[in-house]
Amino acid sequence: MEDIRSYLESGILELYVLGELSHEEAAEVQALAVKHPEIADEIAAIELALEQYAQSNAIEPDTAVGQRIFAEIGPAISLPASPVAAAVPPQHQTVTDPETGNQSARLRRLQFWLAAAVTLLVVSAGALFYTYSELSAARERITGLSLQNQQYTRNATYMLKSNEELRTMLNMNADAGWSAVRLAGTAQAPEARMMVYWHKESKQVMVNNVNLKLPEHDKNHQYQLWALVNGKPVDLGVFDAGKDTSSMMIRMKEIATAQAFAVTLEPAGGSKNPTLERMVVMGAVSI
Structure with a gap:
């Protein structure tokens, strides 16, 4: 008990x-x-x-x-x-x-x-x-650090790419084989202008994306660069205006000879033949 x-x-x-x-x-x-x-x-x-x-x-x-x-x-x-x-x-x-x-x-x-x-x-x-x-x-601090790291990576990549393009531009200036062709606006776009660089020996063609002054276009259209060879247009590829500012230079298709360069506005992906009524800039190659 x-x-x-x-x-x-x-x-x-x-x-x-x-x-x-x-x-x-x-x-x-x-x-x-x-x-x-x-x-x-x-x-x-x-x-x-x-x-x-x-x-x-x-x-x-x-x-x-x-x-x-x-x-x-x-x-x-x-x-x-x-x-x-x-x-x-x-x-x-x-x-x-x-x-x-x-x-x-x-x-x-x-x-x-x-x-x-x-x-x-x-x-x-x-x-x-x-x-x-x-x-x-x-968790918030980790997320913040991850975003900062991503931004740093993007900035570093952009700087490396920019440095490479700056070296390319410096080499172009030092190389007498490069020709600078100024393209002026047509009646369709009087204020338009751009610069094309062409190396006759290497056949390289570059578009200056920094000083590119073309009217912006919708997603269904692109600008197409043409080389006039003995009076006939030759396709050099398409590019966008005001879309990608991460590249200073836009590499186009190569061409061995040309008397002039022109740009027309075409459906996205380009056309086999230029639409002349949509030509926005044109410039002759100096002899």
């Missing part, structure tokens, strides 16, 4: 009611409750005292605060249901304890365990919220 009294005062039943025991420990309490009616009565009394304490000390939480916390930490946290109902046999659900002193001691003990459980829950929720906030901040 003394062992039963010590067991009742050990605090394990309060932990059982609060759902803080492991599966094995809870199973042991359930088995003892079936075997010893006084343990079952104690469990029922603790449950009743817990209900009375909760009702007398209930505080209505701030709805806005609760919504904010759970919106931040994700899915709602639910407390495990007390397994008392399954543990206590039906014949011990009703408790009559005539000893007022024992009831008061039991209530004080239950208050202590309840306060400890609430404190643990608050600390756990706070720690979870803090961890979630730190993870969110770290």
Whole structure:
């Protein structure tokens, strides 16, 4: 009998009611409750005292605060249901304890365990919220660093490409084999102008994209460069105006001989023959 009294005062039943025991420990309490009616009565009394304490000390939480916390930490946290109902046999659900002193001691003990459980829950929720906030901040920092790295890579690539094109332009200026052909606007586009570079020996043809002044066109059309060879137009490829400013020079198709260069506006992809009424610039090659 003394062992039963010590067991009742050990605090394990309060932990059982609060759902803080492991599966094995809870199973042991359930088995003892079936075997010893006084343990079952104690469990029922603790449950009743817990209900009375909760009702007398209930505080209505701030709805806005609760919504904010759970919106931040994700899915709602639910407390495990007390397994008392399954543990206590039906014949011990009703408790009559005539000893007022024992009831008061039991209530004080239950208050202590309840306060400890609430404190643990608050600390756990706070720690979870803090961890979630730190993870969110770290994720934002990583995203920011990734975007910065991508921008740095793009800038570095652009600078390398620009340096290569600058070296090419310097070499072109130093090479007497390059001829600069100025193309002036026609009646279709009087303000248009552009510069074409042609190397007679290597047959290379380049369009200066920096000083390109042609009317912008829609996505269904492109400009097409033509070389006039003995009065016949020869296709040198298509390009866009005002679309790509990352390249200083646009490489076109090669040509061995030409007396003039002209540009017409054609359907996207180019045409076999130039549309003369859509010629925007033209320039003769200096002899």
